[in-house]
Amino acid sequence: MVSHMAKYDDTLSACFTALGDPTRRAVLDRLARGPTTVSELAAAHDMALPSFLAHLRKLEAAGLITTAKTGRTRRCALAPGAIAPVRDWLDQQARVWEARLDRFEGHIANLKEEDET
């Protein structure tokens, strides 16, 4: 049985790993401006088609893009909200970090006050 937490962890790992490549980030950049075909996406990259398709598959497996075939044309689109878990995790990290800094600053302020009295 896979727990809810383990699944969330797998999603985060797949997303972060998918984002760890400049070609895949460029594809997401392009798709943020609207859906397009695999051929048009591939044309922007100086890369053998099978390698480029492997990048698209990684993005799709991570749930960051969706693809759909109509006739002989495959179109890609950004999966809305797919980046949310990744942003949430980073925001949460930043909150813990900032809370720690606040406590530290509070501690320093207390020391100063004690010093002045």
Next chain:
Amino acid sequence: MVSHMAKYDDTLSACFTALGDPTRRAVLDRLARGPTTVSELAAAHDMALPSFLAHLRKLEAAGLITTAKTGRTRRCALAPGAIAPVRDWLDQQARVWEARLDRFEGHIANLKEEDET
């Protein structure tokens, strides 16, 4: 010559790849609460020490943590601000995406207005 853009791209790739592993994310989670020793970090993970140290090296190479040795003890700390480029990239993606949705909604509103007049 490596351009500024290429360096930024390398930083993003190293950070995202480093974040794509649950052990490495757990280490960052722990360090967000304050610095600690390698031994204490390792104790929380059921893993051979060399494998665990490889994870720490990846986090350090990505600039996400710093380590410093005092005598026989190596301490690790979160590198402040290291996560900023990653958050900035994601925020920028979200902005482009939301701007596109706004334009789309504006377009729909215009169509409705034309329909009503």
